[in-house]
Amino acid sequence: CFHVLSDICLVYLSFCLLVHREAEGFKEQGNAFYIKKDYAEAFNYYTKAIDMCPKNASYYGNRAATLMMLYRYREALEDSQQAVRLDNDFMKGHLREGKCHLSLGNAMAASRCFQRVLELEPDNSPAQQEVTLATLVQIKWRKVVFCMDRALEAAAACHRFKILKAECLALLGRYPEAQSVASDILRMDSTNADALYVRGLCLYYEDCIDKAVQFFVQALRMAPDHDKARLAFRNAKALKAKKEEGNKAFKEGHFEAAYELYSEALTIDPNNIKTNAKLYCNRATVGSKLKKLEQAVEDCTRAIKLDETYIKAYLRRAQCYMDMEQYEEAVRDYEKVYQTEKTKEHKHLLKHAQLELKKSKRKDYYKVLGVNKNATEDEIKKAYRKRALLHHPDRHSGATPELQKEEEKKFKEVGEAFSVLSDPKKKSRYDSGQDLEDDGMNMGDFDANNIFKAFFGGPAGFSFEASGPGNFFFQFG
Structure with missing residues (x-):
């Protein structure tokens, strides 16, 4: 039996090497056509490479570059996102994703991608330049909102102007204002696909994913070819499903599986700040169960960086600091929490941390x-x-x-x-x-x-x- 299994393993390894070699051959042919600017043929060969090895980040990255040259930015965005899902340190993947976002008008998402590139490579000059461009685009959006307000003073019933304003507000992260504008349109025209999309987008980025999906479905029902709604719908469904899988694994006590599922969910849409903040906090909770306290602290810090008002992340990080006997850091977090929410429970946690800090500074x-x-x-x-x-x-x-x-x-x-x-x-x-000196x-x-x-x-x-x-x-x- 041992010899049979060994033979099977050798055959399988040989097959894997053969597949990899053939996929690399397709990639090289794609590169050759890309250099010749024959982007259609390059696309075909990169697709063949992906079909052979669908878990290789560089193949998706190369195909994304080709799609960008063909001005097919939405498809290029999907490929670049898949590339960084497979390899979060793939610098070119993040750079291409950012360029796609910027080309499609989502400067906030683009900025986050370029910032990730600069984390990986601080001196990356293309990323530095793109960050400047993304900032300029956001300035232009603010000008568009201003201009649309002026235009709407004269054309108060123009849905096209309102939609343009609502989408700009959403892309600037001003979701309540964008929702208000989109809702006004939907009260007048419940079948307006663009308004349904904007409404769903705002809900999606405010972590109301179930409701967001409903709006994306309605938008696609009204306009089956609505590319923005289709992409948002796909991300929302994938994010919801993966998060729920992680929650289920955690409740069942399968902590290693939950950790991996939350990690996978975090790669789906790096631009959904509120949902990702919760995912990082969830992963920190799992990490603390697995005694990965340092990683748990890092995840809480990431969550707080995304959402500075996220009390749960401060509480989770403080507890990790307590478990690590880093009492000064724990006191700092509990003070932040108590300043924000002056509850009896938070006061008790702060006093306990302060007591442990005091005890830690004396002889053990x-x-x-x-x-x-x-x-x-x-x-x-x-x-x-x-x-x-x-x-x-x-x-x-x-x-x-x-x-x-x-x-x-x-x-x-x-x-x-x-x-x-x-x-x-x-x-x-x-x-x-208590102080022992009080006992004399x-x-x-x-x-x-x-x-x-x-x-x-x-x-x-x-x-x-x-x-x-x-x-x-x-x-x-």
Whole structure:
């Protein structure tokens, strides 16, 4: 059976290599036609390469470049988006997606693509230039809105002017205003496909995906060839489905699967800021369950970068910081939350984080003794015995003055720790974060030898004796 399986594996690997080699051949032929500016033939060969290897990002990227040369920007956009879904670090894919968005008038989406290029390659001059162009386009849109307002003063019932204004407002991210204009049109003409599309687009970018899909369906019913509505509908359906798959996997406790599904959902439409902020926060929740706390913090930070008002992301990040014992960062996030929403729960979380921060800045007596916070009385005594004997000054009488000083310091800390953790009252105050000085215990004047003598029964009950150079044994009376 083993030999048969090995043979099958070898045959499969050989087949995969053959397929890859043939796909690369098609790609090279496509490149040759692209150089000759025979873009139709280049498109055909890149398509053959994709058919052979549909998971190769560069093939989609090359075909997107060809489609752009053929002025088929919507198809090029789909290919460039698929390329970066397959490889989020594919710089050329992000650059081409941005150029397609810009050519189609979506400067906000274009800017985000170019910013991603600059994250991957900060000195990329084409991306820097494109960012400037995208900014100029947004300025022009604001001018269009201004001009349409002036035009509508004279032509108040012109739906074409209103649609142009509504779409510009949507592309500027001013969704409530855009929705208002589109709704006005739909009250007068419920079959206006452009108004239905704009209404759906606003809902889509405000994370109301179910309602958005309904509007896109209506728009396509009124105008089956409405390319913008078709593309938006496809993205909305894919995003909704993948997010729901992730939610289902999470509820069923399949955290690894949920993590992957949320990751896949994040590649569908990088321009849907609100939905992606929630996806990052969802993935952070899964990451915390998987003990991927640093990744969870990064995801929360990404969510906050997309939506600075997203309270849930601050709370999730703060909890991760608490789990990582990074209390200063946790306090900062809880303060932000409490400033925004002054609820009893948020106040309690902030006070708890502040208490843990205060506790973290003092000596950790549990760590000094090498026990956990649930250690029993016997475990604390055993730990003290071990550490006290290890660091007792007499044991290190032959060491260098520097080492003797260090061991004396550790011996004193061990005594302090035992004095506190062996006393139920002091231990309770210490665990609750209260100051021990309130109990009259001045650690600056603490004498560790008194604790040592009391524990081991006084000088007559214990002594160190040398058994050779650098070696000691302990003698009890």
